[in-house]
Amino acid sequence: xxxxxxxxxxxxxxxxxxxxxxxxxxxxxxxxxxxxxxxxxxxxxxxxxxxxxxxxxxxxxxxxxxxxxxxxxxxxxxxxxxxxxxxxxxxxxxxxxxxxxxxxxxxxxxxxxxxxxxxxxxxxxxxxxxxxxxxxxxxxxxxxxxxxxxxxxxxxxxxxxxxxxxxxxxxxxxxxxxxxxxxxxxxxxxxxxxxxxxxxxxxxxxxxxxxxxxxxxxxxxxxxxxxxxxxxxxxxxxxxxxxxxxxxxxxxxxxxxxxxxxxxxxxxxxxxxxxxxxxxxxxxxxxxxxxxxxxxxxxxxxxxxxxxxxxxxxxxxxxxxxxxxxxxxxxxxxxxxxxxxxxxxxxxxxxxxxxxxxxxxxxxxxxxxxxxxxxxxxxxxxxxxxxxxxxxxxxxxxxxxxxxxxxxxxxxxxxxxxxxxxxxxxxxxxxxxxxxxxxxxxxxxxxxxxxxxxxxxxxxxxxxxxxxxxxxxxxxxxxxxxxxxxxxxxxxxxxxxxxxxxxxxxxxxxxxxxxxxxxxxxxxxxxxxxxxxxxxxxx
Amino acid sequence: xxxxxxxxxxxxxxxxxxxxxxxxxxxxxxxxxxxxxxxxxxxxxxxxxxxxxxxxxxxxxxxxxxxxxxxxxxxxxxxxxxxxxxxxxxxxxxxxxxxxxxxxxxxxxxxxxxxxxxxxxxxxxxxxxxxxxxxxxxxxxxxxxxxxxxxxxxxxxxxxxxxxxxxxxxxxxxxxxxxxxxxxxxxxxxxxxxxxxxxxxxxxxxxxxxxxxxxxxxxxxxxxxxxxxxxxxxxxxxxxxxxxxxxxxxxxxxxxxxxxxxxxxxxxxxxxxxxxxxxxxxxxxxxxxxxxxxxxxxxxxxxxxxxxxxxxxxxxxx
Numbered sequence: 001x002x003x004x005x006x007x008x009x010x011x012x013x014x015x016x017x018x019x020x021x022x023x024x025x026x027x028x029x030x031x032x033x034x035x036x037x038x039x040x041x042x043x044x045x046x047x048x049x050x051x052x053x054x055x056x057x058x059x060x061x062x063x064x065x066x067x068x069x070x071x072x073x074x075x076x077x078x079x080x081x082x083x084x085x086x087x088x089x090x091x092x093x094x095x096x097x098x099x100x101x102x103x104x105x106x107x108x109x110x111x112x113x114x115x116x117x118x119x120x121x122x123x124x125x126x127x128x129x130x131x132x133x134x135x136x137x138x139x140x141x142x143x144x145x146x147x148x149x150x151x152x153x154x155x156x157x158x159x160x161x162x163x164x165x166x167x168x169x170x171x172x173x174x175x176x177x178x179x180x181x182x183x184x185x186x187x188x189x190x191x192x193x194x195x196x197x198x199x200x201x202x203x204x205x206x207x208x209x210x211x212x213x214x215x216x217x218x219x220x221x222x223x224x225x226x227x228x229x230x231x232x233x234x235x236x237x238x239x240x241x242x243x244x245x246x247x248x249x250x251x252x253x254x255x256x257x258x259x260x261x262x263x264x265x266x267x268x269x270x271x272x273x274x275x276x277x278x279x280x281x282x283x284x285x286x287x288x289x290x291x292x293x294x295x296x297x298x299x300x301x302x303x304x305x306x307x308x309x310x311x312x313x314x315x316x317x318x319x320x321x322x323x324x325x326x327x328x329x330x331x332x333x334x335x336x337x338x339x340x341x342x343x344x345x346x347x348x349x350x351x352x353x354x355x356x357x358x359x360x361x362x363x364x365x366x367x368x369x370x371x372x373x374x375x376x377x378x379x380x381x382x383x384x385x386x387x388x389x390x391x392x393x394x395x396x397x398x399x400x401x402x403x404x405x406x407x408x409x410x411x412x413x414x415x416x417x418x419x420x421x422x423x424x425x426x427x428x429x430x431x432x433x434x435x436x437x438x439x440x441x442x443x444x445x446x447x448x449x450x451x452x453x454x455x456x457x458x459x460x461x462x463x464x465x466x467x468x469x470x471x472x473x474x475x476x477x478x479x480x481x482x483x484x485x486x487x488x489x490x491x492x493x494x495x496x497x498x499x500x501x502x503x504x505x506x507x508x509x510x511x512x513x514x515x516x517x518x519x520x521x522x523x524x525x526x527x528x529x530x531x532x533x534x535x536x537x538x539x
Numbered sequence: 540x541x542x543x544x545x546x547x548x549x550x551x552x553x554x555x556x557x558x559x560x561x562x563x564x565x566x567x568x569x570x571x572x573x574x575x576x577x578x579x580x581x582x583x584x585x586x587x588x589x590x591x592x593x594x595x596x597x598x599x600x601x602x603x604x605x606x607x608x609x610x611x612x613x614x615x616x617x618x619x620x621x622x623x624x625x626x627x628x629x630x631x632x633x634x635x636x637x638x639x640x641x642x643x644x645x646x647x648x649x650x651x652x653x654x655x656x657x658x659x660x661x662x663x664x665x666x667x668x669x670x671x672x673x674x675x676x677x678x679x680x681x682x683x684x685x686x687x688x689x690x691x692x693x694x695x696x697x698x699x700x701x702x703x704x705x706x707x708x709x710x711x712x713x714x715x716x717x718x719x720x721x722x723x724x725x726x727x728x729x730x731x732x733x734x735x736x737x738x739x740x741x742x743x744x745x746x747x748x749x750x751x752x753x754x755x756x757x758x759x760x761x762x763x764x765x766x767x768x769x770x771x772x773x774x775x776x777x778x779x780x781x782x783x784x785x786x787x788x789x790x791x792x793x794x795x796x797x798x799x800x801x802x803x804x805x806x807x808x809x810x811x812x813x814x815x816x817x818x819x820x821x822x823x824x825x826x827x828x829x830x831x832x833x834x835x836x837x838x839x840x841x842x843x844x845x846x847x848x849x850x851x852x853x854x855x856x857x
Contacts, residue, residue: 074730078723078726149723151683151684151722153683153684154683154724154725158682248684282589283591285600288604288607288608313696315696315699315702326623330619333612333615336611337611341608346585346586346589347589348598348599350591350596350598351589353590364578364582365578365579365582369571369575373571375622376571378623379623379625381556381559381626382563382626383626384633384693385564385690389690449548452548452550453548453690454550454717456729458728458729461729461730463732468546469546537600538598539597
């Protein structure tokens with residue numbers, strides 16, 4: 001294995017004027033319309049939210065060390081898992097890659113100076129922050145105990161917690177998603193540099209395009225759902241609660257019509273990042289480029305047709321169950337195609353194992369397991385047993401943490417030198433990636449077994465026979481927490497002490513590596529003209 | 540090592556469907572293992588074989604390969620078809636309870652399971668059933684959504700307010716098994732648990748007869764039917780202001796709005812709490828709602844009584 005990458009010696013000490021030193025002061029950041037600075041604003045905001053969600057998770061895992069509960073009252077435990085879910089899903093995972101790396105990279109990768117609507121882009125961030133404030137208020141004003149799924153009529157009639165503040169926060173933050181999606185779609189359609197045809201686009205752009213479509217089409221539905229929930233809770237209009245004439249399954253249909261596609265909002269960008277990482281660190285064009293690109297679009301479309309697989313045990317008709325089951329198997333196929341193509345890309349490559357590549361390979365392995373365990377849950381008779389148990393928890397953490405968060409960290413490590421102009425210590429980064437991989441598996445693998453044994457999720461106390469597996473899971477979580485803390489330290493350290501990166505420390509292809517690090521505010525001094533396909537490593 | 544040996548990995552399998560579900564589970568586990576090992580193995584080999592040997596290496600381009608793309612699209616699709624057919628046929632087979640099932644009634648409420656046997660005994664967070672007999676649970680919730688889950692039987696069904704859902708099983712092993720609420724329902728969700736006692740039929744009969752609470756649900760329903768004044772209009776010979784309920788259960792009935800509906804538990808429940816929505820033609824819409832006057836348990840008793848009239852001859856004159 002090669003050692004830590006050494007920056008070329010002939011780079012100047014510090015690049016001239018760039019987007020970071022073009023202006024100073026808090027105002028220059030809060031009023032910026034530069035997509036790169038907005039990306040950084042998001043990066044800081046969602047890191048903060050990740051810490052809140054992670055802190056809640058840590059308390060949960062400590063609590064579950066003992067069957068009767070080691071730390072808090074059940075009421076508090078219910079608030080912890082609700083906060084963890086709401087914050088991690090809506091305020092970390094959904095915006096994670098699109099709002100940070102997507103904002104930073106989309107214009108650069110397609111050869112543009114900014115997104116199509118820079119002011120709208122800044123407004124998206126303010127909307128996101130407003131939504132976050134409502135959720136933080138909900139937490140501080142006593143918390144919310146409905147779970148991130150807000151199932152009615154518990155949430156609309158029975159819960160005595162800050163349901164409205166939390167729902168309003170998600171409602172508001174949703175508009176940030178819609179505007180970001182709109183901005184990206186228009187940018188990708190209209191702002192590509194001369195010669196940057198659709199099939200020369202990096203696969204990251206294809207995945208962001210697919211994600212943006214879901215943002216635009218799916219997010220309004222969650223907004224409507226939460227609005228109706230608010231109507232019922234505040235004005236007692238009978239929509240979901242049968243006691244006043246509503247239908248509780250209507251809530252679930254509406255909720256999952258958004259929230260299943262939202263799963264792909266979280267994983268599609270990760271797939272895009274991984275395509276970039278695999279190409280760069282094996283110096284290969286992604287095998288089956290067109291198949292990988294179109295599989296993203298296929299996932300985006302089919303993801304809207306599978307929501308009923310969350311409702312196999314609600315009493316939904318057998319025929320509806322059959323249709324949703326077959327469609328759920330169908331959505332698995334494009335994901336499998338991607339995994340095979342990434343693996344095939346390594347064939348006859350020139351593979352190096354710097355930290356971003358370790359995250360990418362970790363992603364493929366964990367996402368494969370997350371995807372395959374999804375087959376259990378698409379299988380009707382099997383889902384009857386596993387639905388609502390820890391098997392579900394393990395499955396979606398393999399996809400969203402083993403998949404999406406691994407890809408996010410891989411992407412942050414890969415583009416960090418471009419974003420900041422500095423290198424981080426690669427040895428530490430590799431150690432952290434390994435710790436994350438080990439800690440993750442120790443945390444979540446036992447949960448598959450717990451689920452098969454029948455332990456329901458969202459249990460503050462549990463039968464004693466489940467203790468050993470829960471202790472293993474908690475031990476894994478503490479390792480995982482260390483794995484997440486280390487990058488935070490060395491990445492901040494690198495801002496001041498990291499070696500200067502130079503424009504292209506990885507020897508990677510792509511327009512972003514042709515400009516200085518950090519890039520100038522206008523990205524390109526001269527408009528680039530694209531004459532070659534993406535990932536042209538083979539000349 | 541002792542601790543590792545003590546880790547349970549398999550839940551008890553104690554119902555007629557458990558074995559079938561487990562076989563599917565093992566097949567899915569084998570598929571998962573196969574592909575995980577395949578992907579990890581191939582990646583590992585390629586990682587070693589094609590590791591970067593010098594910084595200025597330029598790998599040759601690999602040609603696109605349509606046949607390969609088709610192969611790895613079609614093979615997973617075929618595997619999915621097999622799983623789908625297998626899992627769905629199990630599900631469809633298990634969806635409908637056998638006709639000869641013994642019916643037991645379940646009411647979920649924050650945070651307890653309230654169970655009533657037709658013979659009269661009522662229990663809380665405990666369910667006594669005989670082994671080898673198909674049992675059908677008719678369930679509803681008094682407040683939020685709950686979920687009735689017996690892992691050892693591999694059965695689970697949401698228990699919703701305002702409607703009946705049902706679940707059936709046939710226990711194959713005597714013993715004591717966990718009963719859980721598997722749908723988050725508020726503060727003490729994780730305490731909404733209990734035990735299922737599977738007994739030999741003779742033990743079960745002894746248990747039933749030893750219960751102090753042995754007025755049958757039908758008898759309680761009949762008493763309510765009189766107390767609430769139902770019997771003034773629903774006269775059994777069809778001469779009252781309302782239709783006779785004799786022989787009605789289990790038959791299709793043409794409603795005033797023109798639709799035809801099966802008279803089942805849900806329809807009878809609706810007729811009690813929201814009578815006009817299921818009004819019959821030829822009868823004036825004069826029945827008041829009994830919503831708020833009867834609780835879910837009493838509704839179930841009334842239903843048990845109406846069902847007991849099913850074998851009587853149909854006497855509606857109009």
